[in-house]
Structure formats: C-alpha cells, structure tokens
Amino acid sequence: MVVIPELTAPTPDVLRGSENSAAAAAAASLSAVQGRPEMAVEIRDFDFAYTEELALEDVTLDIPAHRVTALIGPSGCGKSTLLRCINRMNDLIPGAGVRRGSIRVQGEEILGRTVDVIALRKYIGMVFQKYNPFPTSIFENVAYGLRISGLSNRRALADAVERSLRRAALWEETKDRLHEGALSLSGGQQQRLCIARTIAVDPKIILMDEPCSALDPIATAKVEELITDLRSDYTIVIVTHNMQQATRVSDRTAFFYVGKLVEEGETMKMFTRPEKKETEDYVSGKFG
Amino acid sequence: MAHILDSFENALNELRRSVLTMGSMSLRNLEIAIKGCVDRDTDLCNSAIAEDDEVNELEMSIDQQGMEIMLRYQPVATDLRKVLAAMKIAGNLERISDEAESIARRGRKMNKHHELADLHLIEPLYEQARFQLEDALRAYTNGDIDLAVSVGEKDDKLDRAHRKLVKYMTSAMAEDSEAVKDYLHVIFIIRCLERVGDHSVNIGEEAVFMESSHDIRHGNVDKLEEEE
Numbered sequence: 001m002v003v004i005p006e007l008t009a010p011t012p013d014v015l016r017g018s019e020n021s022a023a024a025a026a027a028a029s030l031s032a033v034q035g036r037p038e039m040a041v042e043i044r045d046f047d048f049a050y051t052e053e054l055a056l057e058d059v060t061l062d063i064p065a066h067r068v069t070a071l072i073g074p075s076g077c078g079k080s081t082l083l084r085c086i087n088r089m090n091d092l093i094p095g096a097g098v099r100r101g102s103i104r105v106q107g108e109e110i111l112g113r114t115v116d117v118i119a120l121r122k123y124i125g126m127v128f129q130k131y132n133p134f135p136t137s138i139f140e141n142v143a144y145g146l147r148i149s150g151l152s153n154r155r156a157l158a159d160a161v162e163r164s165l166r167r168a169a170l171w172e173e174t175k176d177r178l179h180e181g182a183l184s185l186s187g188g189q190q191q192r193l194c195i196a197r198t199i200a201v202d203p204k205i206i207l208m209d210e211p212c213s214a215l216d217p218i219a220t221a222k223v224e225e226l227i228t229d230l231r232s233d234y235t236i237v238i239v240t241h242n243m244q245q246a247t248r249v250s251d252r253t254a255f256f257y258v259g260k261l262v263e264e265g266e267t268m269k270m271f272t273r274p275e276k277k278e279t280e281d282y283v284s285g286k287f288g
Numbered sequence: 289m290a291h292i293l294d295s296f297e298n299a300l301n302e303l304r305r306s307v308l309t310m311g312s313m314s315l316r317n318l319e320i321a322i323k324g325c326v327d328r329d330t331d332l333c334n335s336a337i338a339e340d341d342e343v344n345e346l347e348m349s350i351d352q353q354g355m356e357i358m359l360r361y362q363p364v365a366t367d368l369r370k371v372l373a374a375m376k377i378a379g380n381l382e383r384i385s386d387e388a389e390s391i392a393r394r395g396r397k398m399n400k401h402h403e404l405a406d407l408h409l410i411e412p413l414y415e416q417a418r419f420q421l422e423d424a425l426r427a428y429t430n431g432d433i434d435l436a437v438s439v440g441e442k443d444d445k446l447d448r449a450h451r452k453l454v455k456y457m458t459s460a461m462a463e464d465s466e467a468v469k470d471y472l473h474v475i476f477i478i479r480c481l482e483r484v485g486d487h488s489v490n491i492g493e494e495a496v497f498m499e500s501s502h503d504i505r506h507g508n509v510d511k512l513e514e515e516e
Binding site: 243244247271272273274280281283284285286287 | 289290291292293296361362363364365366367368369501
C-alpha cells in the first residue's frame with residue numbers, strides 16, 4: 001500500500017508493530033483506546049486508487065459504534081474498496097493505495113506505515129461473500145485464530161469455541177459434530193461458522209462483504225437475524241446489493257456512486273425520503 | 289427517470305390511472321346524486337346508487353394492484369408513497385361515493401313527496417364540497433402541495449356553512465311540522481356534503497405525503513411549513 005508521508009505521522013502505540021508482536025496483547029490494548037466512543041470509524045477526505053484513476057474520491061463518513069451501517073451502490077462504485085480499506089485489506093494489491101485523507105478507528109489513525117495490521121485485522125474482522133471455512137473441523141475453524149493468538153489451554157479453547165458458536169447461533173446445530181469437517185455443513189451454516197471464526201478473536205468491528213449473496217432465502221434470513229443480534233456487541237459495516245436486506249438489517253445507509261459518497265443517513269430516511277435525486281433513483285431501481 | 293423495469297413503471301402508471309378513474313367516478317356520482325335531489329329526478333338517484341358498486345369494485349382493484357406492486361417490486365421512497373397514497377385515496381373516494389349513494393337514497397325518498405322549498409339551499413354547499421374534491425384530485429394529479437394544503441383551509445369554510453345550514457333547517461323544520469321527514473333528509477344530505485369535504489381534505493393530505501413525504505394529518509400542517 002502506498003501511504004503518503006503525512007499519514008505516517010504519529011502512530012499510536014497500540015497499532016505499532018513490535019518484534020514480539022503478541023497480537024492478543026495489541027488487540028487488548030487497542031480495545032482500551034480512548035476515542036470518541038460514539039464513532040467506531042471516522043473516514044475523512046479519503047481518496048483511494050488502484051491505478052491512476054481514483055476508485056474513491058473525497059469520502060467523509062462516520063460509522064457509529066454498535067450500529068449496522070450498510071454501504072450500497074452499483075457495481076464499481078467503491079463500496080467494497082472502502083470496506084477493505086477499513087482493515088487495510090487492499091495493502092497487498094500492487095500499485096493500489098491511499099492518495100489522500102485518513103481513517104481513524106476508535107480515534108486512532110490506521111493508515112500509518114507502522115500500524116500493526118495483524119492487530120488491526122483482529123480488531124476489525126471480516127466476513128466475505130463466499131463462505132470460506134478452512135478444510136478442517138468445525139472446532140478447529142473457530143479455534144484457529146485463538147491458537148495463533150497464543151491460547152493453548154484446551155479447556156479455555158473449548159469454552160471460547162462454544163461461546164463463539166453460540167454467539168453465531170450455530171451451537172445447537174453443531175455441538176454434537178464439532179470434530180466433523182466444516183465443509184460438510186450447509187452453505188448457510190458455513191457462513192455462520194465464518195462469523196463464529198471472526199468473533200472468536202473478539203473483534204470490535206465486523207466488516208461484511210455481501211455475506212448473503214451466495215445463500216438461499218432461509219440461510220439469508222438466519223444470517224440477517226444474526227447480524228441484528230450481533231449489533232449489541234459489535235459495530236457492523238455491510239456491503240450489500242440487496243436493498244431489502246439493507247432496509248432490514250441496517251441502522252444507517254451510505255450510498256456510493258462512481259467512487260463518491262452521494263448521501264448517508266438513517267436507513268429509514270434513506271429509503272423513504274432520500275435527499276439526493278441520485279439516491280432516490282438508485283434505491284427505486286431507476287439505474288444501477 | 290423511468291424505472292429500469294418497465295413492468296414496474298407500467299404498474300405504477302396503471303395504479304395512478306385507476307385512482308384518477310375512481311376520482312372521476314366518485315365526482316360524477318356525487319353530481320348526479322345532487323342533481324337527482326334538486327331536479328327531483330329519481331332515475332338519476334337510481335343511477336348514483338347503482339354506480340356506487342363500480343366505485344366499490346375499483347377500490348378493491350386498487351388495493352389489489354397496490355398489494356401486487358409491493359409484493360413484486362418492493363417499492364421504496366417516492367414509489368412506496370405513491371402506492372400507499374393511492375390505496376388510501378381510493379378508500380376516501382369510496383367513502384365519497386357512499387355519501388353520494390346516501391344522498392341519492394334520501395333524494396329518492398323526498399321525490400315521493402311535495403318539493404321542499406328550501407331544498408335548493410344545499411346547492412352552494414354542494415358546489416363548495418365539489419370544488420374541494422376537484423382541488424384535492426388536481427393536487428394529487430399534479431403533485432401540487434400548495435393546492436393540497438389549501439383544501440384543508442377551505443374545509444373550515446365548508447364546516448361553517450354546514451353548521452349554519454343545519455341550524456337554519458332545524459328551525460325551518462319546527463315551523464313546518466308536515467315536512468319534518470324531508471327536513472331531516474336534507475339535514476342528513478348536508479351532513480353527507482360536509483363529510484365529502486372531510487374526505488377531500490384527507491385526499492389532499494395524502495397528496496402532500498406522496499409528493500413531499502410530510503405527514504400533515506391531524507393538524508400537523510405547520511411541520512410542513514417549518515421544514516420548508
């Protein structure tokens with residue numbers, strides 16, 4: 001990731017990498033950071049490009065804590081790009097990078113060169129469009145992140161796995177088959193397993209990139225119910241092409257078009273009386 | 289800008305056409321019911337009574353169309369308000385047509401007796417109620433918020449005229465004991481016209497909601513002005 005110099009300025013200790021980078025410790029410190037509690041993520045004057053052309057331009061957006069924020073817009077509008085910038089998933093794309101602006105998480109700038117991205121990604125989990133459990137057991141999928149964080153006590157691991165599976169509303173369906181292969185689960189169960197895997201390492205923010213687009217309506221309903229339930233403990237940012245899903249699960253909605261944030265606000269308002277004509281036209285199915 | 293889905297666009301247009309047709313029919317039923325009374329034409333009264341059935345059917349058809357649009361296209365924003373407003377306006381138009389039917393039934397009864405000299409006094413009240421209904425329908429058709437709001441303001445005048453006329457008919461009834469039944473019919477007709485005014489106000493309020501998303505019902509018209 002190309003990072004402009006001023007963004008590397010003062011980097012908080014909690015996000016700075018260290019030789020014995022115990023991710024768990026870093027994440028624990030990070031969660032104790034004093035930021036503006038009402039905003040989990042603050043994006044300011046943000047430009048991002050994969051090549052020369054800006055994929056995101058002048059985006060300023062606040063993402064409130066313990067709320068579900070939906071990012072909507074036609075394909076190529078930059079919503080997934082923004083999502084991936086929040087936990088720096090775009091770092092590995094050659095030539096891609098931030099051109100301007102800042103992203104602060106709990107008050108901490110996260111774009112700095114010295115930010116510990118492993119700790120950051122633990123703090124900000126991600127769930128993808130296509131469920132992607134590891135080809136191991138259900139138990140090991142959830143335990144994986146905890147093990148690499150240094151947790152080895154069998155009892156503690158078992159407790160954490162159960163807690164995560166319960167939180168992901170998957171415990172009752174899997175408690176008798178924890179050591180069976182994760183790939184034997186249905187698609188919807190695999191996606192909820194991925195959510196359980198994400199929350200096992202105790203993130204504070206969960207990014208979801210079209211988490212239901214590969215699921216049938218019943219599995220979708222279960223994941224949507226889970227999202228609504230998780231809101232009390234996590235800040236959730238969801239990219240979706242499904243307008244009805246945005247209205248069902250999100251508190252706030254941000255509409256993007258050709259790399260720009262056109263309008264954002266309370267979801268009910270965005271879908272009943274949007275202020276911008278572009279928003280009205282898009283949500284009403286007049287272009288996209 | 290039109291919807292990408294032609295069928296959605298067509299369904300919304302069809303819904304609007306149905307509401308406008310129903311508006312014309314209710315207006316016409318009211319007109320022929322009053323004419324049947326004032327001209328003592330029982331055939332016209334019968335016609336108003338019979339045509340109320342068509343309005344009832346159209347109301348059910350509009351509800352069905354609205355339900356299908358919601359089911360198939362999950363409308364949002366202005367589209368959602370268009371569907372909700374259409375269904376609620378249809379309900380009010382159906383009630384207006386019911387009032388016309390009620391007027392026609394009373395007219396038919398009065399036509400069997402001697403003509404009541406004071407009957408023509410209902411005509412100015414009818415004119416006022418009809419203007420209000422026409423304004424409300426025009427406001428819906430053109431998305432004219434100012435005109436829609438003005439229907440509520442005009443209704444105060446109609447209410448005052450209604451009270452004054454009821455008072456007059458009540459005292460006239462006391463002086464002409466042989467025509468008590470007919471005076472009672474006239475008082476109920478006056479009441480029907482006052483209700484037409486109220487339903488017109490409701491239609492105007494729905495037109496405002498559809499156009500601006502502001503809910504001005506129950507005296508909340510000030511909120512519209514505040515936000516403007």
